[in-house]
Amino acid sequence: EVVMTQSPATLSVSPGERVTLSCRASQTVSSNLAWHQQKPGQAPRLLIYGASTRATGVPDRFSGSGAGTEFTLTISSLQSEDFAVYYCQQYNNWPLSISFGQGTRLEIK
Amino acid sequence: QVHLVQSGAEVKRPGASVKVSCKASGYTFNSYDINWVRQATGQGLEWMGWMNPGTGSAGYAQKFQGRVTMTRDTSTSTAYMELRSLRSEDTAIYFCARGRRQFDFWGQGTPVTVSS
Numbered sequence: 370e371v372v373m374t375q376s377p378a379t380l381s382v383s384p385g386e387r388v389t390l391s392c393r394a395s396q397t398v399s400s401n402l403a404w405h406q407q408k409p410g411q412a413p414r415l416l417i418y419g420a421s422t423r424a425t426g427v428p429d430r431f432s433g434s435g436a437g438t439e440f441t442l443t444i445s446s447l448q449s450e451d452f453a454v455y456y457c458q459q460y461n462n463w464p465l466s467i468s469f470g471q472g473t474r475l476e477i478k
Numbered sequence: 479q480v481h482l483v484q485s486g487a488e489v490k491r492p493g494a495s496v497k498v499s500c501k502a503s504g505y506t507f508n509s510y511d512i513n514w515v516r517q518a519t520g521q522g523l524e525w526m527g528w529m530n531p532g533t534g535s536a537g538y539a540q541k542f543q544g545r546v547t548m549t550r551d552t553s554t555s556t557a558y559m560e561l562r563s564l565r566s567e568d569t570a571i572y573f574c575a576r577g578r579r580q581f582d583f584w585g586q587g588t589p590v591t592v593s594s
Contacts, residue, residue, distance in 0.1 A: 412584035456523055467539075
C-alpha cells in the first residue's frame with residue numbers, strides 16, 4: 370500500500386500569509402494526487418486533482434504542484450475561511466487502493 | 479446541483495451489521511462511481527472501497543474484504559454500504575463520495591457508534 374505522509378501536522382499562520390503544505394508518497398503516484406479541505410463538522414471538499422488542477426469553484430489562491438513522490442499545496446494569501454485540515458489523497462493504485470495522508474491542520478496564529 | 483444525502487446516525491452492538499444509504503440527485507447516477515470513506519473521531523480519512531452504479535461491480539480495500547458489501551438501487555439513485563461483524567474500532571463517521579479516483583462531491587456523513 371502507498372503510504373502518504375504530510376508535513377507539518379499543524380501549522381500556525383496569520384491571515385494574509387502565504388503557506389505551503391507538503392505531502393510525500395512512499396512510492397511514485399505519478400500525478401494521481403488530490404487535495405481535500407475539511408472544516409470541523411463538515412465533509413471534505415475537493416480542492417485539487419491531477420496534482421495541479423483546481424476543482425470547480427476553488428479560488429485561484431489555491432495551487433498544487435509536484436509529481437512522483439513529492440507534492441505541495443500552496444495558499445497564496447490565507448483567508449479566515451481557509452483555516453481547516455488539509456488531506457492529500459493518492460489514487461494511482463485505483464481500483465486496488467486509495468490512500469490519504471494524515472492531514473495538516475492550519476491554525477490561526 | 480449535485481447532492482449526496484446519507485441516512486441518519488446508527489448505534490449498533492458489537493457483532494451486528496449496519497447498512498448506510500447515500501441518495502444521489504442532480505446528475506446521472508449511473509455515470510459516476512460511489513466510494514465510501516470513513517473517519518474515526520479526531521482521525522484521518524480511510525478509504526473503504528468503490529461501487530459502479532451502472533454495472534453494480536464493486537471493489538474493496540483489503541482491510542474490509544469479506545466484511546463489507548457495496549450495492550445500489552438504480553430506481554432510487556441510492557447507494558448502500560453494509561459493514562458486518564462490527565467492533566468498537568468501527569465507530570466512525572461514514573461518508574459516500576462521488577468519483578472514480580478523485581472525489582468531487584461528498585455526502586454529509588453518517589455517524590455509526592458501536593458499543594455494548
